[in-house]
Ligand SMILES: [Zn+2]
C-alpha cells in the first residue's frame with residue numbers, strides 16, 4: 001500500500017525551511033517549520049492543520065503571517081507546536097496588527113510550548129482579539145507531542161545555543177483483512193476484526209486471546225498471520241539547525257531511527273567545519289553520519305548556505321558519500337559516544 005504522506009520542501013534545498021506533509025486522500029496536511037511560504041499556491045496550504053516549529057529564528061518562522069492571512073476568515077483551528085517561547089513569539093506577532101473587526105471570526109490558534117519535561121497549551125482566538133488564554137495547564141512531555149488516528153508526531157529538543165526541536169512523523173501501521181483468507185477460515189466478519197487490529201497495533205503479545213464470537217477464542221498471532229496484511233507506516237524525520245555534539249547525536253539517532261526519509265540540514269561543507277561548529281550547525285558529512293547511525297532509508301539534505309551557490313552538488317555528494325559509508329569521516333556513532341573530530 002502506498003504511504004499516506006506526500007512530503008515536499010516548499011522552498012527546495014536552498015530556500016527557507018518549510019516541509020509540507022500532505023496526507024493523500026484525506027484533504028489534510030501538516031507543516032514542519034514555517035519559513036516563507038508566499039510563493040506556494042494557496043490550495044496546497046489551506047489543508048494545513050498543524051505546524052511543528054523547530055525554533056523561531058526568522059528563516060524558520062517568518063511564514064506565520066502568511067499562513068495567518070490565508071486562514072483568518074476560516075472556521076478552523078490551527079495548531080502550532082514548538083520549543084517553549086513559541087507562544088510568546090506568536091503573541092508578539094499577533095500584537096503587531098489591529099483586531100477590531102474579527103469578533104465574528106471562528107478562527108483560533110492553539111499553541112503548545114514544549115520543554116524538556118512538560119508541554120503547555122495556549123489559545124489565541126480571533127473572536128477575543130487574539131488575547132492569550134491558558135488552554136491547558138502543563139502536562140508531562142514524554143516524547144510524543146501529537147497522536148492522531150493516522151499518525152504520531154514525536155519531538156526531541158536539540159542544542160542550537162537555543163532549543164531547536166527535531167521531529168519524527170510516523171504513520172500508523174496499515175492493517176488490511178485478506179477477504180479470501182477470512183472466507184476460507186469460516187469465521188464470520190464482525191467487530192472482533194477491529195479488536196484484532198487494535199491489539200496488533202498496540203503491540204499485544206502473540207498469545208493474547210481474541211474472541212471471534214460464540215465464545216471461540218484464538219491466539220492473536222494465529223489470526224494475524226492468517227488473516228491480516230501488515231504494512232508498516234512510513235516514518236519521516238526532520239532535523240535542522242543543530243550542533244554535532246554527543247548529546248545531539250544520541251537524540252537524533254534515537255528519534256530518526258529507521259526513518260523512510262530523513263530531512264536533515266546541511267548548511268556547510270566539511271571544509272568549513274569550524275564555522276559550522278561555531279554557528280551550531282551541521283556539515284554535510286555530519287548529516288550523512290547521522291543518517292547512517294540512524295539507519296534511515298533515504299537522506300534528503302537541505303537548508304544550504306547561499307555561500308555555496310554553484311557548489312550545491314558537492315554538499316549533496318559529501319552527505320551521500322558519508323551516509324553510504326563510501327567516504328567515512330565520522331566513525332560509529334552510538335548512544336552519545338560520537339567520535340567527534
Ligand atoms: Zn537557527
Ligand SMILES: [Zn+2]
Pocket residue numbers: 057059060240241303
Ligand atoms: Zn536555519
